[in-house]
Amino acid sequence: MVVMFWNPVVLSVLVLAVLSLARVNVIFGLLIAAAVAGFSAGLTLEEIFSILIGGLGGQGETALSYILLGIFAVMIARSGITTALIRRVLPLMQGRRGFVLFTIAALSCLSQNVIPVHIAFIPILIPPLLAVFNRLKVDRRAVASALTFGLKAPYMLIPAGFGFIFHNIIADEMAASGMAIELSAIPVAMAIPVAGMLLGLVLAIVVTYRKAREYADIPTHFTSESAATGEDADQHSWQWKHSVTLLAIGVTLVLQIVFQSLVIAALGGILTMFIFRGExxxxxxxxxxxxxxxxxxxxxxxxxxxxxxxxxxxxxxxxNLVESASAWLGDNQFMAAVVMMFVGLLVTMGIGTSFGTVPILAAIFVPLCSAMGFSPLATASLIGTAGAIGDAGSPASDSTLGPTSGLNADGQHHHIWDTCVPTFIHYNIPLFVFGVIAALVL
Known part of the structure; x- marks a missing residue:
């Protein structure tokens, strides 16, 4: 057991976790952790960075997909289509608090797969709704939970948009580590963990934050009333560029299905926006x-x-780590799943991105899962869930920073206590439990 802690992988991951939790930038943390792994394994500095640079190409396509999708998201936001849609949604959001919150969650879900704008919609959608939330006495912690659910669950389960990137990373990294899995099997592997997230969403809205909460009506530069009543209608009425944006979104979805490439799909959407003068x-x-x-x-x-x-x-x-861990864990798959989920929680909570931690986790988990007798489905579920488990609750994650940016427009929403803590409780705990269950039953 003591020997296992001196393993270069264990030392490196511990260093990465400590640096990440200490708020060291993730890029610096990864480089330092890589050096620790290399030095403890007897490599020279030149060898360490030669291997590091040689391995950068492993996620080149994914990184390019992310950049192109980010450009497309900016173009969608600049088109004003979200503002036009908000004007039509606002009059409907006058009912019960639960209905409003589940509607927010549903709208947020669209941002990952159907209209891949990631968190770009939040500063546009949420600040104008703060006055509506105040009138309904909605607890903003419930809104944060609804938004984070929509920013995480769709990409975990649905292989489109950002979900296509996430599923491809899991499949590619598992294959690179010696365990092949069909891309179509990833949604099956993630279904049980996402069910845990859905349970967390229901508990947050229906139980934990169902009571009314008072907020002061502090003016901001957003005025939901004017949007709801149609003021500035000439500015936000339906325009040609909105139609082009919908066409570009359709082109992106079709190209993604046809070519199974998000690079081609995102580029097609961008060119459609330019060619038809949406931008x-x-x-x-x-x-x-x-x-x-x-x-x-x-x-x-x-x-x-x-x-x-x-x-x-x-x-x-x-x-060496797999041999030591296998000897320590024996054939106890339950303990193995718990340990791997805990490692994923530590690493991803610090880094704040599930996408970035999957390559790290796959390199460790695949050999260990293979030695412990986990199936490819169970392994994919462990990797995907352990990667995603740090997105919710991490102070550095887009899934928490995005909701806070919108809900704190009037200075009444605390990032840690009103976003990170609620999302950690309602999503990370169910993900941990349901991820272990999935590993044992798949």
Missing amino acids: AWRNGDTVVEGGVKMMGTIAFVMLIASGYASILTETGAVD
């Missing part, structure tokens, strides 16, 4: 800069994570 060509630099700003960090994290995973593999320490 002017002269604004190309602006939308590219915005897309890179939105998704660039995550793309680079995935690249470096791929290189980091290469170092873990090349050192041979993974094989």
Whole structure:
């Protein structure tokens, strides 16, 4: 047991977890952890970074997909179509609190697969609704839970948009580590963990935060009343660029289905926007800069994570870790699943992106799962759930930063206590439990 803790993989992951939890930037954390793994395995500095750089290409297509999808998301946001849709949705959001919250969750779900704008819709949708929430005395912690559900559950379950990226990373990294799985099997593997998230959403809305909560009516530069009553209708009425945006979204979905490539699909949507004048060509630099700003960090994290995973593999320490862990765990699959989920929680909570941690987790989990007798479905479920488990509740995650950016427009929503803690309780705990269950039954 003591020997296992001196394994280069274990030391490296512990360093990565500590640095991440200490709020060290994830890119620096990955590089330092990679150096720790290499040095403890007897590699020189030149060898470490040679392997790291050689492994960057493992997620090149995924990183490019993220950048292009970020550019497309910026173009959709700039088109104003979300504002036009909000004007039509606002009059409907005058009913019971539960109905409003489940509607928010449903709208949020569209942002990952159907209209892949990621978190770009939140600063547009939520601030104008704050006055409505105040009138209904909606607990904003429930809104944060609804938004985070929509930002996570769809990409975990549905292989479209960001879900297509997530599922491909899982399948590709498992194959690279020696365990093949069909892409079509990933939704099956993720169904039980997502069911846990759905349970958490229902509990948050119906039980935990169902009571009325008072907020002060603090003016912001958003006025939901004017949007609801039709003021500035000339500015937000349906326009040609809105129709082009819908066409571009349709083109993206069709190309993704036909070519099974998000790079081709996103590029098709971008070109449709430009060709049919949904966006002017002269604004190309602006939308590219915005897309890179939105998704660039995550793309680079995935690249470096791929290189980091290469170092873990090349050192041979993974094989030693598997042997030590197998001897310690015996044939106890339950304990193995719990340990792996805990490792995923530590690493991903610090990094704040499930996409970036999957290559790291796959390099460790696949050999261990193979030795412990887990099926490919169970392994995919463990990797996907352990990767996603840190998105909710992590202070550095888009799934928490996005909701806070909208709900705190009037300064009455605390990032940690009103977003991170509620989403950690209602999603990470069910994900942990249901992820272990999925590993044991699949």
